[in-house]
Amino acid sequence: xxxxAQILPGNLDLLILKAASLGPLHGYGILLRIEQIxxxxxxxxxxxxxxxxxxxxxxxxxxxSWGTSDNNRRAKFYELTSSGRKRLRQETKDWNRLVTAxxxxxxxxPEEV
Amino acid sequence: xxxxxxxxxxxxxxLHRSQIEAEMDEELRAHIANRADDxxxxxxxxxxxxxxxxxxxxxxxxxxxxxxxxxxGAWLESLxxxxxxxxRMLVKSRGxxxxxxxxxxxxxxxxxxxxxxVNALLLHPYHFRDLDALVRVWEDRGIDEGYDARYVAPADAxxxxxxxxxxxxxxxxxxxxxxxxxxxxxxxxxxxxxxxNFFDLLSVSPAAGRLFSPGEEQPGADQVAxxxxxxxxxxxxxxxxxxxxxxxxxxxSYSIVGIMPxxxxxxxxxxxxxxxxxxxxEKADRAQLSLQVLGRLKEGVTLDQARATLAGFSxxxxxxYPKTNTGRTMKALQLRKExxxxxxxxxxLLQAAAGFxxxxxxxxxxxxxxxxxxxxxxxxxxxSALGAGRGRLGQLFLSETLLYSMAAxxxxxxxxxxxVRALRASIPAGWTKWVPGWDGIRVDGNVLAVxxxxxxxxxxxxxxxxxxxxxxxxxxxxxxxxxPGSVTPAKRRVRSALVVAQVMFAFxxxxxxxxTIQGFARLARVYQGFEPASALRVEISLPEKAYPDTVRxxxxxxxxxxxxxxxxxxxxxxxxTNPPAxxxxxxxxxxxxGGQPALKAGEAPSADLQxxxxxxxxxxxxxxVSGRLLSEADSANAARVVVISRGMAERFWPGADPVGHRIxxxxxxxxxxxxxxxGVVGDVRQNWWNPMTRPVxxxxxxxxxxxxxxxxxxxxxxxxxxxxxxxxxxxxxxxxIALRGVATLQEEVSDSIAIVRIMGILMGIFGLVALVLLxxxxxxxxxxxxxxxxxxxxxxxxxxxxxxxxxxLILGHALKLTAIGLGIxxxxxxxxxxxMASLIFGIVSMDVTILAGFTALLFLVALGxxxxxxxxxxxxxxxxxxxxx
Numbered sequence: 001x002x003x004x005a006q007i008l009p010g011n012l013d014l015l016i017l018k019a020a021s022l023g024p025l026h027g028y029g030i031l032l033r034i035e036q037i038x039x040x041x042x043x044x045x046x047x048x049x050x051x052x053x054x055x056x057x058x059x060x061x062x063x064x065s066w067g068t069s070d071n072n073r074r075a076k077f078y079e080l081t082s083s084g085r086k087r088l089r090q091e092t093k094d095w096n097r098l099v100t101a102x103x104x105x106x107x108x109x110p111e112e113v
Numbered sequence: 114x115x116x117x118x119x120x121x122x123x124x125x126x127x128l129h130r131s132q133i134e135a136e137m138d139e140e141l142r143a144h145i146a147n148r149a150d151d152x153x154x155x156x157x158x159x160x161x162x163x164x165x166x167x168x169x170x171x172x173x174x175x176x177x178x179x180x181x182x183x184x185x186g187a188w189l190e191s192l193x194x195x196x197x198x199x200x201r202m203l204v205k206s207r208g209x210x211x212x213x214x215x216x217x218x219x220x221x222x223x224x225x226x227x228x229x230x231v232n233a234l235l236l237h238p239y240h241f242r243d244l245d246a247l248v249r250v251w252e253d254r255g256i257d258e259g260y261d262a263r264y265v266a267p268a269d270a271x272x273x274x275x276x277x278x279x280x281x282x283x284x285x286x287x288x289x290x291x292x293x294x295x296x297x298x299x300x301x302x303x304x305x306x307x308x309x310n311f312f313d314l315l316s317v318s319p320a321a322g323r324l325f326s327p328g329e330e331q332p333g334a335d336q337v338a339x340x341x342x343x344x345x346x347x348x349x350x351x352x353x354x355x356x357x358x359x360x361x362x363x364x365x366s367y368s369i370v371g372i373m374p375x376x377x378x379x380x381x382x383x384x385x386x387x388x389x390x391x392x393x394x395e396k397a398d399r400a401q402l403s404l405q406v407l408g409r410l411k412e413g414v415t416l417d418q419a420r421a422t423l424a425g426f427s428x429x430x431x432x433x434y435p436k437t438n439t440g441r442t443m444k445a446l447q448l449r450k451e452x453x454x455x456x457x458x459x460x461x462l463l464q465a466a467a468g469f470x471x472x473x474x475x476x477x478x479x480x481x482x483x484x485x486x487x488x489x490x491x492x493x494x495x496x497s498a499l500g501a502g503r504g505r506l507g508q509l510f511l512s513e514t515l516l517y518s519m520a521a522x523x524x525x526x527x528x529x530x531x532x533v534r535a536l537r538a539s540i541p542a543g544w545t546k547w548v549p550g551w552d553g554i555r556v557d558g559n560v561l562a563v564x565x566x567x568x569x570x571x572x573x574x575x576x577x578x579x580x581x582x583x584x585x586x587x588x589x590x591x592x593x594x595x596x597p598g599s600v601t602p603a604k605r606r607v608r609s610a611l612v613v614a615q616v617m618f619a620f621x622x623x624x625x626x627x628x629t630i631q632g633f634a635r636l637a638r639v640y641q642g643f644e645p646a647s648a649l650r651v652e653i654s655l656p657e658k659a660y661p662d663t664v665r666x667x668x669x670x671x672x673x674x675x676x677x678x679x680x681x682x683x684x685x686x687x688x689x690t691n692p693p694a695x696x697x698x699x700x701x702x703x704x705x706x707g708g709q710p711a712l713k714a715g716e717a718p719s720a721d722l723q724x725x726x727x728x729x730x731x732x733x734x735x736x737x738v739s740g741r742l743l744s745e746a747d748s749a750n751a752a753r754v755v756v757i758s759r760g761m762a763e764r765f766w767p768g769a770d771p772v773g774h775r776i777x778x779x780x781x782x783x784x785x786x787x788x789x790x791x792g793v794v795g796d797v798r799q800n801w802w803n804p805m806t807r808p809v810x811x812x813x814x815x816x817x818x819x820x821x822x823x824x825x826x827x828x829x830x831x832x833x834x835x836x837x838x839x840x841x842x843x844x845x846x847x848x849x850i851a852l853r854g855v856a857t858l859q860e861e862v863s864d865s866i867a868i869v870r871i872m873g874i875l876m877g878i879f880g881l882v883a884l885v886l887l888x889x890x891x892x893x894x895x896x897x898x899x900x901x902x903x904x905x906x907x908x909x910x911x912x913x914x915x916x917x918x919x920x921x922l923i924l925g926h927a928l929k930l931t932a933i934g935l936g937i938x939x940x941x942x943x944x945x946x947x948x949m950a951s952l953i954f955g956i957v958s959m960d961v962t963i964l965a966g967f968t969a970l971l972f973l974v975a976l977g978x979x980x981x982x983x984x985x986x987x988x989x990x991x992x993x994x995x996x997x998x
Contacts, residue, residue: 047171
């Protein structure tokens, strides 16, 4: 599995929120969605997804509900709440700012100093 | 919003626990099934696809546990689980639990009992409003000895009470003995003369009637009295008509205007209070320190400020009245502390000792718990493998140790009801009535709160120690092992360190206990210089009206002495003003030495003044040092003589014999005649707090007769059998005279040091408990270490090791730990005992033999505690040992 990056602990929450913002998903679906939107570049421990989901539910960012998956299994679907949406916007902004800052820092050439 | 979500999930977490568990299971199962579907689609067989899906998912139980932690309310739920688990463990290993709970209960109980004393005696001795603002003020001449000498000259007291920048109010008072009643029914009562604001200052109100008004401080208007509850009930059977009625005191008629509540007994348990009225001469007196002063500080004035102001005030008095006030300084002390100047360090010592006992108990319990943790290593490893984090394990251990400590707290509180009662009853009531707050020694809210806090703290500390100690588990190795858990060297070191600490605590505690007990034992023998056995004492007080002059007083006492001396079995009969062990300081007097330059009032030395009949020295078997004793020849008309104590002779006539020298009592300009020193007698300790060599002057009774005297009899047999004889003799001379304070001198001596003795006993108990706890601790660690080293010992034995060498190995371990502990504790104890010697002056003194003795004792205890494990090691069968694991 070369080319896959281990994600940092805090970022899993952000990715879950993003995945859920594209429509209600069950746990396995979120996992697939993250793989899909990151084009398989991110490695996620499957089991670690669930404590994160429970955490986001407790924080009121996700809303769980039971439904039936496309292969006819009962599954718990997670849907983004309005405060989850707000949080996602905020975190995305913060993330972009951080990435820009670090990229510009790393892109600095010797003559620019 | 967040809070609502949290609460909702908390509530649902608590309410639908099983449902949530089931849903979590289902969710994870669905995930794995979905994954397996995908894998199957990619071409794997179903079974292999499911296996791969499970592996990819990771430890299900671990993630479930993490989910539970993420969900709100998990901690509450798991706490409940842990408490139930703890309770199950507690019940399952009954022996261990009983030992743990009892050990802790011992430590906590000791603290509860001592704190109940500290709480009542030091924190709540009186129930006056804003007790901390009440201060006793006195003039210190710098040369007075004894700690009861806290008096102020009347004129200085008057000036002090106008000093209202620091005091809200100032009251003065003095103690007086009154003759109550008239005719044939005169009884002595102890009373207190007080200024009219006395009760207001203390902010107490009468149970019935009223307090004094300022006008009643004037001569003529002062024939009013307030009586104590005890007086009302004891002498008038609680008759309500007493209020407004009249009683006769010293032949004058007083109206009773008030009755005080039951618990009011300031300054000491007296029977009545009357207004303090001084003659103009008395009021102007600056020379004699005769009144006691109590002030209430203004709000916001600190004790230090008051002390500074008083120092300035005395400097001004010194300038204005150099003749009388030179060298005098006004001092102030909180009322609360006054009574405990001496005993405060003792109480603190006791509380500290109780704390040490608790520390030792904790050490033992920690050892027990740690030892059990070794057995539970696999359980802990399993829990960690299943996803219990350090916090989760910590909660488990905390709930277990807290359960133990709370159970111990309950046992301790239950036991302390009995132990506190025993403590209170251990000292005769006749003596403890003089100790303010003694009746308040009980398990009250404060004591309960402190006990519960101590128990909680103990459980927390133990639990945290266990967490730190036990949660580092090497998962793989522990789970793979098949034998009982093993101990890493680091953990063994921790347990050895615990033993070292226990040796330290025990040693310091033992040394403190040893020093105090030695001091108390010395105190018990403190009344040397006289023979208390077979001596009876009876206080007699003649009413002023029937005995207005010296002739009648002398007559009465002469007949009394003749009558009692002729009772069969009485060897000696004599009179003295203040017998030893009376718990009252003797009257003091200044004196000047003939042939030496006269000293100013402030510099004149002082001595105790006693008035005695010739036989006094024979009655108490006080030795003659030089010269002669008082004799019948020293009559009223003969030359004035005195006998002095050896301590006085050695201090003021060092290296010389004072017999034949002359002294003058009082200040240099007093009207007292010069008197000749006829003899020197051995030193007698007046009270246990007085120094032995305190100067004493004995005046012959015939030359200075006094109404209140104590009759002393030396008898051949049981002294109490003579009481009726004395009563008969007294009745024949004057049926109106009451006998008071009838007791054997031996009783007085042991009663007077009762509180000191009980403290010695408590310290002794603490010391013993410390020894027991220590030996259990050493034994526990050594047996554990032998058990751990069974294999090693087996190999050694198989290779031909001598059993002696093995014995040495194990005992050497015990001795090494003890030696390290002692190495740290010796300098500490040395410093502590030095501090104690200076704090508890006169009782405790440095003693190297105690240090040496306890060092030897602790080594013996270590050897004894190590012997059993060592024997067990010697008996190990190499074959069994090698097969052991």
